[in-house]
Every structure is written in C-alpha cells, then in structure tokens.
Amino acid sequence: MSLSRFLLSFVFTALIGTPLAHAQEPARGGTLTMVVQPEPPSLVSAFNSAGPIGVVSTKILEGLLTYDYDMNPKPALAETWKVSPDGKTITFNLRKGVKWHDGKDFTSADVQFSAMKVWKELHPRGRSTFAKLTAVETPSPLVAVFKLSEPSPYMMVALSGYEGQMLPKHLYDGTDIAQNPYNNKPVGTGPFVFKEWEKGNFILLERNPNYWDKGKPYLDKIVMRIIPDAAARAAAFETGEVLLGGFSPVPLNDVKRLEATGKFDLETKGYEYLAPLFLLEFNLKNKYLQDKRVRQAIAHAVNRDLVVKTVWFGFGKPATGPVPSVLTQFYSANVPAYAFDVKKADQLLDDAGFKRGADGKRFKLVHDFLPYGSDYQRTAEYLKQALGKVGIDVEIRSQDTAAFLKRVYTDNDFDLTSNFFYALPDPTIGVQRIYWTKNIKKGVPFSNASGYSNPEMDQVIEAVQVEHDRRKRKELIAKMQSLAQEDLPVLDLFEVRFFTLANKKVQDHTNSAEGVYGSFSGVWLKK
Amino acid sequence: MPRLVGYLARRVLQAVPILLGIAIFNCLLLHLAPGDAADVLAGEAGGASEEYLAQMKAKFGLDQPLYVQLGRYLANVATLDLGFSFRHNMAVADLIGGRLPATLLLMVTAVAVAFALGIVLGVTAARHVRRPIDGLVSVIALLAYATPIFWIGLMMILLFSVHLGWLPSGGMMTVGTDLSAFDRLADIARHMVLPTVTLALFYLALYTRLMRASMLEIYGQDFVTTARAKGLDERRVAYRHVFRNAVLPMITMLGLQVGSLLGGSVLVETVFGWPGLGRLAFEAVFQRDHNLLLGILLVSSLLVVGINVLVDLAYAKLDPRIELR
Numbered sequence: 001m002s003l004s005r006f007l008l009s010f011v012f013t014a015l016i017g018t019p020l021a022h023a024q025e026p027a028r029g030g031t032l033t034m035v036v037q038p039e040p041p042s043l044v045s046a047f048n049s050a051g052p053i054g055v056v057s058t059k060i061l062e063g064l065l066t067y068d069y070d071m072n073p074k075p076a077l078a079e080t081w082k083v084s085p086d087g088k089t090i091t092f093n094l095r096k097g098v099k100w101h102d103g104k105d106f107t108s109a110d111v112q113f114s115a116m117k118v119w120k121e122l123h124p125r126g127r128s129t130f131a132k133l134t135a136v137e138t139p140s141p142l143v144a145v146f147k148l149s150e151p152s153p154y155m156m157v158a159l160s161g162y163e164g165q166m167l168p169k170h171l172y173d174g175t176d177i178a179q180n181p182y183n184n185k186p187v188g189t190g191p192f193v194f195k196e197w198e199k200g201n202f203i204l205l206e207r208n209p210n211y212w213d214k215g216k217p218y219l220d221k222i223v224m225r226i227i228p229d230a231a232a233r234a235a236a237f238e239t240g241e242v243l244l245g246g247f248s249p250v251p252l253n254d255v256k257r258l259e260a261t262g263k264f265d266l267e268t269k270g271y272e273y274l275a276p277l278f279l280l281e282f283n284l285k286n287k288y289l290q291d292k293r294v295r296q297a298i299a300h301a302v303n304r305d306l307v308v309k310t311v312w313f314g315f316g317k318p319a320t321g322p323v324p325s326v327l328t329q330f331y332s333a334n335v336p337a338y339a340f341d342v343k344k345a346d347q348l349l350d351d352a353g354f355k356r357g358a359d360g361k362r363f364k365l366v367h368d369f370l371p372y373g374s375d376y377q378r379t380a381e382y383l384k385q386a387l388g389k390v391g392i393d394v395e396i397r398s399q400d401t402a403a404f405l406k407r408v409y410t411d412n413d414f415d416l417t418s419n420f421f422y423a424l425p426d427p428t429i430g431v432q433r434i435y436w437t438k439n440i441k442k443g444v445p446f447s448n449a450s451g452y453s454n455p456e457m458d459q460v461i462e463a464v465q466v467e468h469d470r471r472k473r474k475e476l477i478a479k480m481q482s483l484a485q486e487d488l489p490v491l492d493l494f495e496v497r498f499f500t501l502a503n504k505k506v507q508d509h510t511n512s513a514e515g516v517y518g519s520f521s522g523v524w525l526k527k
Numbered sequence: 528m529p530r531l532v533g534y535l536a537r538r539v540l541q542a543v544p545i546l547l548g549i550a551i552f553n554c555l556l557l558h559l560a561p562g563d564a565a566d567v568l569a570g571e572a573g574g575a576s577e578e579y580l581a582q583m584k585a586k587f588g589l590d591q592p593l594y595v596q597l598g599r600y601l602a603n604v605a606t607l608d609l610g611f612s613f614r615h616n617m618a619v620a621d622l623i624g625g626r627l628p629a630t631l632l633l634m635v636t637a638v639a640v641a642f643a644l645g646i647v648l649g650v651t652a653a654r655h656v657r658r659p660i661d662g663l664v665s666v667i668a669l670l671a672y673a674t675p676i677f678w679i680g681l682m683m684i685l686l687f688s689v690h691l692g693w694l695p696s697g698g699m700m701t702v703g704t705d706l707s708a709f710d711r712l713a714d715i716a717r718h719m720v721l722p723t724v725t726l727a728l729f730y731l732a733l734y735t736r737l738m739r740a741s742m743l744e745i746y747g748q749d750f751v752t753t754a755r756a757k758g759l760d761e762r763r764v765a766y767r768h769v770f771r772n773a774v775l776p777m778i779t780m781l782g783l784q785v786g787s788l789l790g791g792s793v794l795v796e797t798v799f800g801w802p803g804l805g806r807l808a809f810e811a812v813f814q815r816d817h818n819l820l821l822g823i824l825l826v827s828s829l830l831v832v833g834i835n836v837l838v839d840l841a842y843a844k845l846d847p848r849i850e851l852r
Contacts, residue, residue: 031703039810041568041614050571124575178583184616199615199625200802202702223703227800229677235684235696402562402815405570422573433574445566446574 030525031221032506035233035245039200039226042183046114046165047122054162054517055246056224059205060101061188062519063161064092064111069272069513070328071157071425076519077106077166077189078144078159087151087468094142098212100168101187101194108138113169115146118177129158129429132466151468154426160273161190162517191217191521200226211521218524234258243503243525246270246516250501252313252375258501267500268315270515275324275423275430276496278316278379281408282489284451286415288354288363295488297348299338301390302383308494311378315499319492321481322431324423326495332478335485345390354391362391365415368408371401372420379418379493410443412451420496421446425513427477432461434490435480452489534851535836542832549828550604550821554597557817563589564614564815587613600821609822614814619822623804629699630803632715634792637723638784641730646777648731649738653773654765656743664735672732680725680798687721694720697800722799726792730784737780741773775846782838786831 040052044061064078073081078092098106115136119126132152137145148155158164166189171182186194191213192205203224207217225242227233234250236242237258250258258264280298282289289295304318317325321335354362365387369380377398384394394416399407407413424430433439433446437453460480467473484490500516502509505526512518565583569575575583584590588599603610609619652664671679688696695701700715745751746769754768755761793805804823811820842849 033703041571041814042616048568048572050568050573122579124569124572124579127576127579178586179613179616181616198802199622200806201629201699201800204702221703225698225702225800226802227697228797228806229800231681232684232697232798232800235681235689238689239692239696241696241698399561400813401570402567402813403560404562405566406562410566441577443566443580444575444577445570 026218026507026522026524027527028218028524029220030218030527031223032219032244032520032523032525033223033225033242035227035236035242035249036203036224037227037233037245037247037249039228043186043194043197043203044165044167044183045162046118046167047124047126047178049124049163051247056203056205057165057186058161058190058514058517059192059222059520060186060190060194061161061165061167062190063159063164063166064094065156065159065164066518067157067160067273067425067513069269071272071513073156073159074512076161083156087153088148090146090148090156092144092146094144095212096142098189099210100170100189101208102168102171104168104170105141106166106168106189107141108136108144109141110166110169111144112136112138113173114166115164118167118172119164122177125158125163125424125429128433129155129163150466152428152465153468153470153473154428154465157425158429160514160517161519162273162514191519192219192222202226213521216521217519218522219520222520230254237264237501237503240503243506244500244509244516245502246498246500248315248498248501252315255313255499255501263504265500265502265504265506265509267502267510267515268497270500270510270513270518271498272326272513273425273515273517274498275326275425276498277319277322277324277421277423278493278496279319279419279421279434280383280491280493281414281417281419281434281450282491283412283415283449284489285412286365288365289415291352292487293348293352294354295491296338297345297352297390298387298392299488299491300341300345300348301392302386302491302493303340304494305340307379307382311382312375312494312496315497316494317497319494320485322423322434322484322490322492323427323477323481324495327423327425327427330427330474330477332481334478335482337485342389349390349392356391360391361393364393364395366395366397367416367418368397368399368404368414369418370404370420371398376418376420383416383418405445408449409445409447412442412449414449417449418493419446427480428461428465432464432480435484436461450489452487454483454487457483457487531851538832538836542829545832546825546828547601550601550825551597553821553824554600554817555593557820558593558596560812560815562815563587564817565589567814568614583613600818604825609825610818612811612816612819614816615819619819622807622819623822623826626802626804626807629801630805633719633722633726633795633801633803636719637726638730638781640723640727641734642777642781644727645731645734646738646774648735650742650765650770652735652739653742653746653769654761656739661739664739668732668735671728672736676725676729676792677794677798679728680721680795683721683725684798694718696721697798699800699802722795722801725799726795733780734777737776738773741776742769745769745772771845775842778838778841778845782834782841786834787827 036052036055038052040056043057045054045057062077065073066076077095079095080093082091100106120130132148132150134149135147168187171187172180191208191211193208195204195206197203205222207220227236230251234254259266282295284290308316308318323331325331349362356362367380369376380396384396387394408417422430434448435452435457437458439448440451441447460476464476467476500510507524507526508522564587565580569580588596612619612622615622648664652661655661684696687694695718699718706714754764793809796803796806808823843851
C-alpha cells in the first residue's frame with residue numbers, strides 16, 4: 001500500500017468513524033418493554049437453566065465473569081483472576097464495594113456458598129461442570145480461591161450470570177434452596193432490582209441506583225411482558241408496545257413482513273453461548289437402526305439445506321457434526337460428511353440387506369418430535385417424506401413435552417426423535433452428554449438416549465475433560481467430532497439460528513455471546 | 528323462610544359427595560397422563576442429574592403410590608387446603624386468588640354484555656320475524672358463532688391496534704407507569720375492550736338465537752292470543768306477557784355459562800395475554816402441575832354447584848308456579 005493510499009484510508013476512517021462515535025453516545029432513562037416466553041417458573045438461574053428464567057434473572061443476579069463473542073472471559077463480579085500453572089487453583093479477586101440489593105456486602109463467602117452448595121448440588125449441568133471443584137477457599141472477603149482435583153478448562157466459560165449465578169448466602173444458607181421464597185423475588189447484585197411479578201401478566205424491574213458500574217444502567221425500568229400467543233407478540237411489536245424479544249419471539253413466517261416495515265433490528269448474534277443444535281436421535285436398540293449403514297443412509301437421504309431454507313425460513317445453518325460452527329475454538333470441518341444423495345442412501349440400505357418390498361417399502365420407523373411448535377412438526381413431516389423416498393416408512397407420533405420426555409428418556413420407547421440440544425460454549429458441558437456411555441441414564445432428560453456406547457469415544461471424552469493444554473485439547477475434540485460423524489448415533493441436522501427482534505429505538509442490546517442473557521446494563525433507548 | 532333454609536341445607540349436603548367424587552375422578556384422570564412435574568421442570572432446564580431428579584420427585588410426593596397421593600390430597604382438601612404448586616413455588620389458593628379478579632372482570636363483563644345485547648337482539652328479531660331485520664340479526668349471530676374465536680381476536684388486534692392504533696393489543700394494563708387511580712381504571716378499561724368484545728360476540732350469538740326461539744314459542748301459546756283478544760297492544764303483549772316467560776331458558780343458559788366462568792376462556796386469554804384462570808389451568812396441564820389443576824377444577828365445580836342453587840332460586844322468583852323442595 002502506497003503512502004498516499006494509506007493516508008487516504010486514514011482520512012476515510014476519520015470521516016466515517018467520528019460521526020458514528022457521536023451517534024453512539026448513550027442516553028439515560030426510559031422503560032424497556034420486552035417479551036419473555038414462555039413464562040418462567042421462577043426467577044433464579046443458579047440452579048435452573050430454563051431459558052426464560054435466564055432472560056429475566058441475568059438482569060438481577062450476576063456471575064463472576066462475562067464473555068465476548070469468542071467466549072473470552074471479561075471481568076464482572078471478579079475484577080481479576082489467575083489460573084495456576086497446573087490448572088488446579090484459580091484465584092478470583094472480587095470487586096470492591098459491591099452490595100446486594102438489600103444492602104449487605106457481596107463477599108467471597110457468597111462465592112463459596114453459590115459454588116459448593118448451589119451449582120455443584122442443584123444445577124442441572126453444575127454437577128458435571130464443577131465435578132472437579134473440591135473447595136472454594138476464602139482467605140479474605142474479596143478473594144475466592146477455587147481448588148480443583150484436576151484441571152477443568154471448561155469451568156472458565158461457565159461463570160456467567162446465567163451459567164454460574166451468584167446467590168446471596170445470607171438469604172439462602174440453611175434453607176431449602178429450591179423452595180426458597182426469594183426464588184420468586186430475587187435479591188442480586190445486578191444492574192436491575194426486582195420489583196414485582198404478576199404471574200401470567202408481567203415482571204417489573206427497576207434501575208439499581210447503587211450499581212457498581214457507575215453511571216450504568218441507562219434504563220430506568222424493564223418490563224417483561226408475558227404474551228403467550230406468537231401472532232399477538234408480532235402485533236405487540238408492530239404497535240410498539242413491545243420493543244425487544246429474544247429466542248425468535250415471533251412466527252418465522254412473520255419475520256419478512258416485520259423487517260419490511262424498517263422499524264426493527266433482526267439480530268442472530270448473541271446465541272453463541274448456547275450454540276443450539278437440531279438433531280435426530282436414533283434408538284440403537286432398534287434392529288434396523290443398529291446397523292451403521294442404515295443410519296448413514298438416513299444421513300444421505302435428508303436434504304439439510306432444504307430443511308433450513310424452507311421449513312426454518314433460513315434461520316439455521318446445515319450442521320456438519322456435533323460441534324456447531326459458532327464454537328470457533330473447537331469446531332472441526334474435517335469429519336466424515338454425508339452429502340444429500342438419494343441413490344447412495346438406497347444403495348446403503350440395499351447393502352444392509354433391507355430390500356424394498358412389493359409396495360416399495362423396506363421397513364417402518366416411528367418418529368417422535370419434540371413438541372416445541374409448528375416448525376418442529378413441519379420438520380417431522382419433511383423427514384417422513386424424505387425417508388419415504390428411500391423406502392423407509394415413517395409414522396409421525398405427537399404428544400406434549402412431558403409425554404415426549406418420558407417416552408424418550410424414561411421408557412426409551414422410540415425409534416427416531418427430532419430433538420433440540422444446546423451445545424453450550426464447551427463440548428465437555430454440552431456435547432459429550434449425547435455420546436458418553438456414562439451418560440446413558442434412565443429418566444434424565446437430554447442424556448444419551450440413543451444408547452450409544454463406544455469405548456474409544458469414552459476414552460476421548462474423558463481425556464477432553466482433564467486436558468489442560470489448549471492445543472492438545474482441541475485435537476482431542478476434533479477426534480471426538482470425527483468419531484461421532486463416523487458412528488452417527490445421532491444425526492446433527494442443523495445449527496438453529498435464534499434471533500432477537502428489537503425496535504430500532506433499542507441500542508446496544510446485543511454485544512456479546514450472552515445476548516439476551518446479558519445484564520442489559522449497557523442497553524439504552526434512543527429518544 | 529324455614530323452607531328456604533331447609534332447601535339450602537339439603538343442597539349443601541348433597542354437594543359434598545358430588546365434590547368428593549369430582550376430586551377423586553380428576554385425580555385419577557390426571558394420573559393417566561404420562562410424565563410428571565419433575566420431568567417437565569428437568570426438561571425445561573435442559574437436563575438434571577439423577578440425584579436431583581430423585582430429590583425433586585420425593586419432595587413433590589411423586590415417588591409415592593397413587594393411593595397415598597390421593598389420600599394426602601383429599602386430607603388436604605378436607606381441611607380446605609388446596610395444596611402447594613411446586614412449579615410456581617406458591618400455595619395453590621394464592622395462585623388461584625391472584626388470577627381470580629382478572630378472570631371475573633373479563634368473564635362477567637363479557638357475559639353481561641352478551642346477555643343484555645342477546646335479549647335486545649333476540650326480542651327484536653322475534654318481533655319482526657321473517658322480515659329483513661330478523662334475517663340480519665340471524666346472519667350476524669351465525670357469523671359470530673361460526674367464526675373461530677382466536678381468529679376474531681387476532682383480526683380485531685390487527686384492525687384496532689396495529690392499523691388504527693386506537694386500543695392496546697394485549698395485556699391488562701400499562702406496566703411501569705405511575706397513573707392516578709382514575710387513569711388506572713381508564714387504562715384497564717381500554718385494555719378490556721378487545722377481549723371483552725371478542726368473547727361477548729361468541730356468547731351473544733347463543734343468547735340471541737335462544738331468545739328469539741323462546742319468544743317465538745311463547746307467541747304461539749293460547750294466553751298470548753287471549754291477551755291480544757282483550758285488546759292489548761303488541762308492545763305490551765311482547766314485553767309483559769311473552770318476554771317474562773321467554774326469559775326463563777335464558778336464565779338456565781346464563782347459569783350454565785356462569786358455572787364455566789372460572790375456567791375462563793383459554794383462547795381469548797391466550798390471544799390477548801389476559802392473566803386469567805383459563806390459561807393458568809391450560810398451562811398446568813402441560814406442566815403436569817396436578818395440585819394446581821386439581822385446585823382449579825375443584826373451585827370451578829364448587830362454583831357450578833353454587834350457581835345451580837342460585838339458578839333454582841331465581842326460577843322460583845321469576846315464575847311463582849315453581850316451588851323449592
């Protein structure tokens with residue numbers, strides 16, 4: 001680049017950059033009305049990872065850390081931290097002068113209590129995430145030292161306000177934590193203070209004037225409205241009664257129309273932390289699905305592009321394996337792939353010895369789909385069609401969520417499910433549970449339902465859990481992805497792209513991988 | 528008067544086995560649904576450890592055999608305790624109490640509007656039978672009855688909220704603003720218009736048709752001919768003689784519908800985000816929140832029994848020929 005061009009580009013940056021910076025000056029005040037759906041069962045995420053709880057709870061309660069888009073940790077309640085060379089000791093220096101909303105000081109005793117008594121014992125994923133955590137030492141009120149029996153590199157991504165939420169020890173110690181009345185009226189350290197929850201109607205939060213991040217939050221109030229009907233939510237966006245909603249708050253077929261009004265921002269970033277994945281589980285006890293060639297044939301028979309484009313209106317990306325591509329640190333593209341190829345599928349099924357009968361059919365499978373909405377049902381209908389073309393007769397069976405979970409995870413009474421998982425920021429937390437022999441657990445939702453058990457896979461999974469070296473760990477995770485794609489106990493169909501819909505008035509609503517699970521201390525409204 | 532007291536006492540006594548039967552029947556019926564509250568909670572949370580699930584089931588009493596669960600529930604009910612909703616972490620009575628005002632406000636208004644308008648339209652149609660005005664009323668009533676209620680709701684939102692911007696699209700009040708008591712009432716009234724009209728349209732059709740038919744039936748009776756023969760004008764015949772007799776079936780219908788008031792209207796509550804009991808019950812089904820659902824069903828059946836007594840009393844008042852026994 002010549003000097004003149006360099007200078008020119010510099011001038012350009014200056015010209016374009018400056019006015020933008022001016023426009024971004026946040027304004028104080030205003031009420032942000034958003035939707036949360038469905039209504040959360042309680043308001044504390046520390047031991048219940050349900051999605052809608054996370055949306056509300058993270059504004060009131062915080063974690064030690066927060067994260068950028070690439071999952072690099074940033075300070076929150078912990079100002080600085082240090083991992084010992086052997087990876088077994090992590091020292092957190094807590095922020096000074098942080099107070100709970102009831103005026104008590106936030107100290108290392110709260111950290112110790114939350115980690116040992118809440119996450120480790122009650123959080124659905126906490127038991128495995130914090131399995132190696134043996135103690136939290138509190139040498140001073142502002143220092144918390146995590147002691148691990150073995151290195152747990154994945155623990156560092158589980159300390160957000162959603163995944164590793166701090167609870168006030170003085171309100172929870174000695175109580176039945178899951179039944180504590182403060183679960184419905186939380187007391188936190190966050191930018192917003194819980195004010196009121198009228199069940200079935202709204203949740204009201206107010207600005208915390210004593211928030212540790214001086215000058216923040218910018219908003220005066222947050223109103224979270226419960227609007228159960230998706231079409232009515234779309235109408236509430238259109239009238240401006242609702243300004244923001246996460247997790248694809250309106251029907252997918254309404255999105256184009258809403259976008260055309262020019263009044264809204266459609267943001268698909270901010271879900272990297274969850275990394276949602278849509279997949280088919282095969283029951284390996286089924287005599288047809290036991291055969292790897294049958295599973296591979298099904299993989300070839302399904303047009304994943306079509307599923308994403310037509311059924312899901314483009315809100316997804318065809319998956320290539322068990323680790324979604326948004327997990328940039330771990331994703332590996334170098335895995336066995338199954339291109340859409342009906343001929344090859346037919347060939348594989350013939351080879352497996354399941355020839356077509358006189359009616360053109362080979363065998364029958366029952367397909368149960370997770371009943372989370374019409375998109376899920378339409379996916380099941382597409383699969384019936386696609387597998388029918390290669391001679392597999394599919395019967396779609398529908399039921400409500402409770403019946404689905406019981407059928408799949410307690411009774412193991414299914415052939416094929418279409419299901420939905422969060423891969424979460426680290427494969428040890430979100431992905432291994434589908435493939436690990438030790439996670440074949442009767443009655444436990446979202447465990448290894450296919451019944452897949454491969455000693456080689458188990459070895460890799462267990463090595464990934466304790467490998468402290470970043471590069472070596474990445475290699476192991478790549479191997480895990482290859483194995484998963486080779487054996488195909490589940491078929492990863494596509495990465496779900498949730499979107500956040502926001503009125504253009506709402507500024508800075510999505511600025512990290514946490515998205516709507518962020519604290520919203522930096523969100524502001526344009527006047 | 529002593530006759531009335533005896534009547535009421537007998538009805539209350541009769542109600543006890545009925546309510547007990549309903550409670551047992553509901554309890555058994557709900558247990559046929561696969562999965563339980565702990566499964567649902569664990570599913571929503573995206574998983575749970577075995578130990579935690581077992582802990583939850585033990586706490587909710589779900590690990591006990593059915594007859595123990597049933598016995599515990601009935602013992603609670605006998606002491607007027609509706610139990611605890613583990614999902615909401617609240618007493619069932621508090622949950623129902625919290626939704627009651629919104630439910631009653633919407634349902635009573637809608638039914639009252641429908642009842643009053645139904646009478647007016649029904650009488651009008653009957654007095655102009657087989658003339659254009661009768662045809663018009665019948666067409667409107669049929670349309671209102673045949674159109675799916677959620678669709679009417681959504682179309683009203685589109686027209687009056689999205690396009691015209693006259694009324695809010697849902698909810699019960701504007702949250703997060705400080706309003707004076709009067710402004711607050713006006714605000715709630717504005718939020719009530721669309722759901723009330725939607726719901727009333729449905730009921731209105733029923734009342735109109737019923738009123739019209741019942742008026743026509745009475746018109747055909749001998750005493751009406753007598754009234755006309757003694758020279759009464761048509762207006763007097765219609766209102767003094769026919770109307771008073773024709774309104775009895777309307778009271779029956781009103782009684783039936785008031786009985787279902789507590790159940791609310793799931794569809795209207797869902798479309799308009801109205802915080803009523805119907806939605807609470809509907810969601811409780813999917814969440815397998817049996818204590819809550821049983822509570823709502825029990826309170827509803829209590830209301831049905833109570834309203835039936837009231838309807839009988841109203842009959843006796845309106846028609847002196849009917850005796851309370």
